[in-house]
Amino acid sequence: MINKLLRLLFSEKCPICARIAQNHYTAPVCSGCWEGISLYRGALCEVCGRPLASEESITCGDCISDAPLFKNARSFGLYDGVIKEAISLFKYHCTKRLSKPLSDIMLKIKMPEVDLVLPVPLHKKRLRHRGFNQSALLARHVAKRISIPLITDCLVRVKDTVPQVGLHAKERKKNIKNAFEVRNKCIEAKRLMLIDDVFTTGATVRECSKVLKKAGAKDIYVVTLAHGKGDF
Numbered sequence: 001m002i003n004k005l006l007r008l009l010f011s012e013k014c015p016i017c018a019r020i021a022q023n024h025y026t027a028p029v030c031s032g033c034w035e036g037i038s039l040y041r042g043a044l045c046e047v048c049g050r051p052l053a054s055e056e057s058i059t060c061g062d063c064i065s066d067a068p069l070f071k072n073a074r075s076f077g078l079y080d081g082v083i084k085e086a087i088s089l090f091k092y093h094c095t096k097r098l099s100k101p102l103s104d105i106m107l108k109i110k111m112p113e114v115d116l117v118l119p120v121p122l123h124k125k126r127l128r129h130r131g132f133n134q135s136a137l138l139a140r141h142v143a144k145r146i147s148i149p150l151i152t153d154c155l156v157r158v159k160d161t162v163p164q165v166g167l168h169a170k171e172r173k174k175n176i177k178n179a180f181e182v183r184n185k186c187i188e189a190k191r192l193m194l195i196d197d198v199f200t201t202g203a204t205v206r207e208c209s210k211v212l213k214k215a216g217a218k219d220i221y222v223v224t225l226a227h228g229k230g231d232f
């Protein structure tokens with residue numbers, strides 16, 4: 001009934017297929033397109049979750065030569081197609097309501113056993129500009145559903161970096177260096193789940209893990225919606 005009423009009030013064209021989105025839950029993306037979002041089932045790096053072309057899952061070269069401080073990173077799908085479109089609507093077009101269906105997707109990942117959930121923070125300037133932190137919205141839903149406390153005032157972004165989009169791996173690493181700080185000790189000896197929307201080169205979550213480990217975190221598990229395919 002409510003869905004019917006909402007449909008009448010807000011019938012929106014799906015930005016992907018141009019049909020009318022009948023389901024308010026995923027609108028403006030129609031349910032047909034939404035159902036096309038699929039879990040990545042191929043081989044991946046056992047540490048950073050990078051999709052691999054190999055037959056089986058192994059540790060990738062990057063993780064061997066420069067092991068990250070997080071235990072592992074896992075994503076739901078590849079950063080492509082409908083999921084890429086949905087993340088972009090959510091993040092850059094203020095379609096905040098997509099945080100709910102997107103975090104439901106995230107919950108399909110095998111959740112690590114943790115004590116606290118933390119989002120990758122935005123710098124306060126960027127937060128003011130965008131009005132919300134997409135990772136914090138995802139983390140809030142996930143934390144609530146798995147009944148684990150959400151901590152948003154511990155890890156902070158102290159450097160207003162230029163967006164990582166469009167930068168190459170080396171530049172990303174340099175850009176994000178010293179961008180984060182840990183403000184309180186609540187993470188000491190705790191197992192953490194660090195949530196972000198997209199894992200591209202991993203530079204951001206690697207840097208976050210560095211300061212979290214330094215501040216005494218026990219284990220860090222990274223969970224993201226989508227993993228870049230390496231085309232950056």
Ligand SMILES: [Zn+2]
Pocket residue numbers: 014015016017018019029030031032033034
């Ligand atoms: Zn559609």
Ligand SMILES: [Zn+2]
Pocket residue numbers: 045046047048049050059060061062063
């Ligand atoms: Zn790796």
